[in-house]
Amino acid sequence: MSIPPVAVGLNAVVMAAGETAPQVLVVPRGEEEPALPFGPFDPARHRTFEIGLREWVSEQAHFQLGYVEQLYTFGDRGREAPLADLPSSEEARIISIGYLALTPDTADLPSGGGEWQSWYRFFPWEDWRTGKPAILDGQIEPALRRWIDEAETEGRREARRDRARLTFGLDGRGWNEERCLDRYELLYSSGLITEAARDRREAQGMTAVSRSMASDHRRIVATAISRLRGKIKYRPVVFELMPDLFTLSRLQQVVESIVGFPLHKQNFRRALDRTGFVEGTGKVLAGTGGRPAELFRYRRDAVRDTQATGITIPRSR
Template sequence: MNSSLVIGLSAVVVAIKDGEAAALTVRHKAASGNLTGLPFGPFDPDGHRTFELALRAFVTEQTRFDLGYVEQLYTFGDKGRDAPLADLGDGDAAARVISIGYLALAPAAVDTHFAGSTWRPWSQIFPWEDWRIGRPPALAPIETALRAWSGGDAQRLARARLLFALDDAPWNEERVIERYELLYEAGLVQEAARDRGETAPSRSDQLIAAVGEAMISDHRRILATALGRLRGKLKYRPVVFELMPDAFTLSALQRTVEAIAGVPLHKQNFRRALERAELVEGLGHLDAETGGRPAELFRFRREILGARPVSGLSLPLLRE
């Protein structure tokens, strides 16, 4: 039997809220339970001129938030995974949904004032990804569960060690999607049982909290892809400044980078790297609202974009 193809557009909108990296989420009509998802909608080839314009319209309609910086992320359409849900109207119920994900960055987590939309910290969705104050507590029950899942299989255990920094293996902050996919394969996240049409196995309260909040459809997979992409781009493109206001302190910039990367940075080395890259310029006046000693305000030298090759930021980790 033939089924039609529907192209869906989903947006990962990122901003910093209360010192945390947060994603804009919504509650869709099609969602079951109390789960949230990403802003999402179907592409209409007759009514929409481009994918990006359609995406911007969906986000504004569903959240009352207007997008700024946007880039295409990835195309998701694996058979056997719950396709991203949307109100598809009277279309073919058997339609296969191909979802095109977009990454959008905002300089402020503006209150959307729209029912069902909220900024949700990444740490609630991926608790194992935040190493800013040390090894996350979530990793303890995850490690126990992954070792049990491996059943002594050397290949499985090696993957768990590599991705989740077990047995003193180094942590690679960019491998977010690989870590989520391993938890999915091991059946530790709620989405896995749902997609397989199975009843979720009983788990301890510690493990339930450790694997984070589930999302509708395949939206947590899309979000994991976006987080990994953004962490990588920090190092080779100055995208972090899309998350900053026009004027900022260097401390605020460092905290933003740390919130996205999920790792602590060495203050002096971070500032030396900024100076070498010549990405920022002092404004000659101080921020008196820091709550302590006034700090100098800086701006991103946006005029250099296109004038010369521009790199991202070095991430000098703080070593204990």
């Protein structure tokens, strides 16, 4: 029995805080869908997966990676592999290893490379910072209820209803910010987003409300958002997105932009004080239009050898 070829690809979800929303680094492709930096693993040239990944990001996006961690391995049959010189056989199985990279740098990139785009451009239903997104009441929830009603049996309708309640908080079940990937998977499997139209030709009227991405790259970004939203609660990774000096207000804004909802200011600062993660510098940021704000720094050396937790996320009521 012949064994079909396997091709290993590498892709990076590079995230930065941005001024008003979290940013993801994409590689524009003209009129085609944007893609993540992506390329094949070459065992003859790349000593490690991470070395190969860094080469592809540098070549395609003109960006040098800092903090990187392995995210997930994606191996679903039928995946596309844009931008990669992978085996052309139709029998080849594409295995893609995704990485999450965090950076405080959102400077403009050299011409011909990557560009920063708000991750809420690709996932507008995830941003609750100013209240419930209009797209939920206006398009997603009605479409999901139609999808539920279209099930052939009561058992399937109930299964669909339970899934929609769990992921999108229908019927007052509550919103869990860490279920970004689950929500994307539901929108895809119910045929409500552009990728479903492209892959299965069955999207149902939501193709213009958010930007699609090449291959399954939007699914990979959703995986990264879910990972980051969960991880900031048990590891201090949010500081990989911060500059050397920052105000506490800016730190809160960055955390809010990641989790997608406003925080209770006093409770956030009390919880931050208990962690010992930051220390004041005695310097202030002037020109803020109000009382000068003190600049803080992350105590990286002080927490490096401890069992550091993450940032407490107290919702604003």
